[in-house]
Amino acid sequence: MQNELKVVSNATCTFCGCVCDDIELTVEGSHITKAKNACVLGKAWFLNHEAGEGPIARIRGKEATVEEAVEEAARILVDAKFPIIYGLSDTTCEAQRVTVAIADWIGASIDTTTSVCHGPSGMAFQGVGEITCSLGEVRNRADLVIFWGSNPAESHPRHWGRYSTMPKGLFVPNGRKDRTVVLVDVRRTKSAPAADIFLQIKPRKDFEVLWMLRALVKGLTINEADLVDTGVTLEQLQNLVEKMKACKFGVLFFGMGLSMTRGKHLNVEAALALARDLNAFTRFYANPMRGHGNVTGADNVVSWQTGYPFGVNLGRGYPRFNPGEFTTTDTLARKEADAAMIIASDPMGNFSQAAREHLGSIPYIALDTKETSTTRAAAVSFTTATYGINVPGTVYRMDDVPIPLRPAFESPYPSDEKILRALEKKVLHLLQAKLQVSN
Amino acid sequence: MAITIIKGGKVYDPVHGINGEVRDIWIKDGKIVAPQILEDELPEKVIDATGRIIMPGGVDMHCHIAGPKVNLARKMRPEDKRYAPHVSRTSLTRSGTIGSVPSTFATGYLYAGLGYTTAFDAAVPPLSARHAHEELQDTPIIDKGFFLLMGNNHYALEQIASKDSEKLKSFTAWLLESAKGYAIKLVNPGGVEVWKSGGANINEIDQDIGHFNCTPRQIIQGLSQTAMDIGLPHPVHIHCNNLGIPGNWRTTLATMDALEGRRAHLTHIQFHSYGGEPDDQGKFCSKVQELADFVNSHPEVTVDVGQVLFGETTSMTGDGPLGYYLHKVTGKKWTSADTEMEAGCGIVPMAYKEKSFVNALQWAIGLEWYLLVKDPWQIAMSTDHPNGGSFLAYPEIIQLLMDRTYRQEILKRVHPRVLERSCLKDLDREYTLNEIAIITRAGPARMLGLINKGHLGVGADADITIYNESSNILAMFELPYMVIKYGKVVVEKSEIRLQVPGNTLHVSPSFDPGLVGGIRKWFESYYTIQFENYPVTEEYLSGGGTMIPCSKK
Amino acid sequence: MNESKFSKEYLEETGVVQICPEDMIRLGLVAGDLVCIRAEQRSIEIPCVAAKEKELPSGLLFMAYGDWSSRLMGSDTHGTGMPNSKGTDVYLSKVCPIKKD
Structure with a gap:
């Protein structure tokens, strides 16, 4: 019985918030020897599992x-x-x-x-609400995907492949080719090379940049001087705003880069309000990248x-x-x-x-x-x-x-x-x- | 076997034409039984109901009490609860918050405390069915279930567009079985999909739903027919297009016409009975008479009201574009949550004010409905909890219906223009206790096809409410003397005495298994969870669940 | 990680500070040097490594969230439940090299 071999299909990986449920596990006794479809984190989760x-x-x-x-x-x-x-x-x-x-x-x-x-994100939600959707909506519709203060390449490795940027969907039949991917972070993380646009902002300037974006979306005038110390230029923001208003379905995934840094719930409120405001032009969503x-x-x-x-x-x-x-x-x-x-x-x-x-x-x-x-x-x-x-x-x-x-x-x-x-x-x-x- | 007898109460059991006669009720094994001959054994319990009124337990056929949007509303609105009364923990019961969206345990206790023993959540996306079931397991005492959002489901729309009624039937049955749901719900048919595809909406029932090449009319016809064909206990449950928009009565009438004699339930009809023009508040008026005329001549159509009460509450709906509309109108915070392939959702805090012309007219329109539908079996009491107000307001509505003097007093307080835009001032009908028993339990149970509920005949579930007879209608209905669930006393003198789990009611219609392969293929092309992980299994059913049979046809 | 929090990998991942290569040169640091990081009244001593090319701008340090980074965190949550754990102002200095191994 010890080494009886069995296969568990449609198993769910609980390592990160992606909760991929398409894992095929090969189990020998009390060891998992294969975890098909799992990412590097998921493989480590399953294959290195040792009972306490x-x-x-x-x-x-x-x-x-x-x-x-x-x-x-x-x-x-x-x-x-x-x-x-x-x-x-x-x-x-x-x-x-x-x-x-x-x-x-x-x-x-x-x-x-x-x-x-994401406690601060919960507080921000209580302040302004949230325009959100299930990940399949992103898969099937999103043509503009923004990650802010999140490093999915290392923290949620299958997010892109399974849900947000790569998969072909109902209204994005060509998958990645039909989408624009934007990354905003203080570090040029391992996620940056996979984005079409990378904005490297200065630490603790998330709120300012998000608020400027809101202003631009509302049609207010912003001067280059307003952006001093943010790490981004007016042209970069104007370009992003154009893309946000012109897309058919935009989504802003925000990570703990917003919620754990100074300003916390106010940073997230700014992100949620930006996504909400954009619904005057198109459909736009904001979703947290949850960890556990x-x-x-x-x-x-x-x-x-x-x-x-x-x-x-x-x-x-x-x-x-x-x-x-x-x-x-x-x-x-x-x-x-x-x-x-x-x-x-x-x-x-x-x-x-x-x-x-x-x-x-x-x-x-x-x-x-x-x-x-x-x-x-x-x-x-x-x-x-x-x-x-x-x-x-x-x-x-x-x-x-x-x-x-x-x-x-x-x-x-x-x-x-x-x-x-x-x-x-x-x-x-x-x-x-x-x-x-x-x- | 233990027997309980309720002696000496005045019984209101409209199904059996019993209208306030003094009768004894015999209970055995959770069911109502014929009077027995007791030889050696004594009844386990004799409840003296002398001077009291006995009705079947209340049935709320349309409320929002469990699932993703309800929980989002709880999360979004701490301010709704901070100063509101709460439910304190006892050695027997859990604590909870109330506000407009009570926590789960509180929901169960509050319904039971009000003499309600069954309630249905009206809008659950199938993908979130497991979530709704988990909450229902934590909603004690009452029996419960939910309706599945289908009016914007991609697979259903595809079959409707291609006029494949066999596939539509099989899909519907498969979906209800997979989600352990109870009925088909249409919410703004086609309109939510249009909203999800770019932010527009549908404003009349023959408008094309962009990429799906079908219309709301076809959805209404296709799914009302499907509900009948697969023998569901409850017909299609429709939230019409254009909710809340002045002038929407034409859409509502067109929807009723489109049914062409099929059975259907039109929900929170108050929100769909407005005259006037979308962009001109000045012309806003009631069109209840025109719509009630239709209902009065079409016994196959039933409605619930969605009564508005003055005060603060939370609007929550599967009607995504409505959420956006309310956000623009009120300027308040707004949550929207769209579900892949299936549904939308909107949540906005609301305040209905006496001095607001629009709000006061909405209040009057709801009451007109109760008073203008001739056959009480065709109309159910609801506030569309919490949209028009909390279910806790039901006693208030009963008072408004039974006491025209009280009604006229309130009417004098509200915005004066209501007097000219509504006929409420001229309606002097007063509901009898028998009619109240119909619109709060017997009628909704019959509309839902619950043959063991809403009455006190032999074989019925022993779900019973005993009220203290009183001229103070509000007090009488707010604080029942005793509530009995499946034969057990669960509430006595406003206190929970026993916490039973309550059963989840669901259907399991049969379908052609040969058609599941096609559903699977579609599912695997678009969903983000595995096909095998979609169906909800039995262990999620509260109290083990009760399957309500579908009729053979 | 599913492995023990006392595993070598976990301790190595959370037990270093990343510094951009230019700053490493400017401060005369090589990988493995112990540095002292001070934030308000708190301080830790921790080995440093060079960040990947361009990953960090000059003046920005990175530590994976864990035991060591949390030791630099204050306990004031500003009414949120969460102390600031990113974007913290710190002072960094080289610890006199004591070869451990």
Whole structure:
């Protein structure tokens, strides 16, 4: 049985927000030996997959049974005054739904990795709305494709081939030949050679350039002097505006080059407003380039269960939303949280120093498929199976299209969902007991 | 088996002609049963309904409660919820936000709390069906389902253009089965595709849809016929072209005419009953009488109203160009989201004001509809939630319909020109409780083809609402005494007592499997997900799902 | 990456700063030299490499998002939940060469 060969067709790669679902996996026992159609990142995701090592559950570094660890985790969460739950972008919607339930029962803050990538894009969306579309609309119609602050050649390698620039589509029968591709970035990245036009702008000038473009679209006069220090010329912008107004279907894909740099949500608001304004002339869209495999699902689940996309606090018994107040970096760096649960994320490896220090000083629970800085310092840690490779379920592509997972083989480790369901049950049990004592 | 008896209530069961008679209702295994002879066993529960009114659970046949556009609206509008009442967590129930677009758990609780036990989302792109189902699984207590957007679906348009009714039937059946949907929905047929192909729109039903070489008339005819041919429980559900545009009543009448006797449901008809000229607000007036005359002489046509209520809400629609129009009119933020090969979407915050002539006339036009359609079985209550207002406004509408004095009082407050542009001031009809029971449950259930809902006969699902009889109509309908779902008490004295999942209602019409190969070929040429990953499987159905059979023909 | 965050590849990818070739020459740096990067009160020491020709303009540094870049990040999110992690003003200086291997 060990080396039984099987082929899994239409498998879904959850490595990045492209969520390609056309992967053909060849599986030998508990190894994937081929991942047809996958890009270099996807191949690494599938072929280098190793189930985690060591015990399923640990309490303060020592091996424990799942029951003991769930009990301890529930106790930490229920005893906390200001618990926070964070992560979720690399697990299934099924697991995310249970997580928000736990947050609700214990009155926690629930926040996802969205808050540190496209959270500002979410805020911009709340400011101006968003003219967006599924990636197939781009495939079938787009004749002008702009990437801004995004480096798909390295971050989303199949985006061009599968969705945005190369494929032949209904109204662009010649594929790449029917499209103009523009790249705007502060670096001449590996994506630049594949673009027809590359605009290298100065760092932190995204807002200014986008606002000038809006002005030009509206027919206002801009002087060369207004563009000092932006890295671009008036002629370049006028040329781009002409192309934007003349295209049949334009789309602006924006990356974290906009959302993580100074101005953040204002940069993205400028991009969203530019795309919106262009609808006075043609159809024009703006779509975020989302990173993690199911970060879009996390936004959706948290939104449908609470009404808000991220940075939600349930401490008063109902959802409240305030980025900056209830987002994880903030609640940690201000030393407010007194317990945490981290799911499929590594804040000990990528948060600010102040946030890391506080997280290290409070009891927290971590679920991950492998050892990270975060699981190492956790009070209770669980090693779980990998979604898409071992675990079925639902994920959302960067354009909100929901896609099912077809796992390759079973893991010796349980899924996040399974652990979280056991935890929810235990939490409810402890809360009931508490209620009875107080009555 | 455990038996529950509801004793002594005044029963309103219009399907069986029971109009306020005192009767006992017997329930067993979630169904209504004939009175039993109890020998040794005692009934598990006896509910004393003396002095109370009993109706079947409410059925909302057209609302927007789940899926991508609903969730985009939640994400876009934190300001809609920040100062609004909320739903607090209890030891039994989840918390949530309300505003104009409640979160999922809140949606389930609020409907149940209002005595509604079934609701249908009216517009889901098939590509997002899985998303809608996930939300419906998190929308507890009520039974639910959704209509599939098809009026701008490329494959359907191609078959309509080439007049291939067999392929159209098979495709429709395959699509409903794949998405686990319930009915065919047309939204601005052809117009959304025109909007997606360059930003224009359709403004009359014989206009050509550019590259597809067919017209809205052909879409309306083709898909209304298809719904009948494959025996769907609900006929084609139509959101006409030109929604909201002054003068659009001609398009609406043309749409009704185009049906040529086929069954159809025209939705949020209020938004489609405007006289005047597109560019001249001065001539804006009601054309309900002309359209109601048609409905009154065509029993195969039904409508729901899409009543406008004064206050703030969110407009959300599969009608992409309408979203843009509302954005231009209101100047407010705007979300548009187009789905490949299938559909569009528009979301804009809205405020309906008493002192606005246009808004006040829209309010009056909705009420005219309720009062001018003679047979209440042909008209269903709706606000097109949240477009005209929240479903939470249903008790308010009931009061407006049952109490003409109240209605006239409001009419005096609104923009004065409404008095001359609408006949509302002259309509003194008052709805009876029996008629209210028809337009809020018996009628919509019949229009939807739900033979086990909307009535209290033997074999019906035991979905029952018990109201405190009161002269205060608003209070009576806002706070039912008790709500029963599949025989279990889920709401008592305005509190959720039991959280059942509620079932997803869907259809599974048969189709010619030999034609799926052609669909697959088309699909693989244009979509960005795999054909095998498109169908939604059973595990996504809330409560395990309930398949509603199609009729054989 | 699906591999461990403690893998050699991941640590190498996120544990260097890229500098444009002209700046490398101007500052007398060669690949592998340790540099000190300061942002407000925070600082890190990290090896440098030359960026690919033309990829970076003079005066702009690039680090892949990860442990080291995050150590330079402040914790003020300006009410967004996300500290600025790109386009940060930093001071760079060469660390006196201590050959490690």
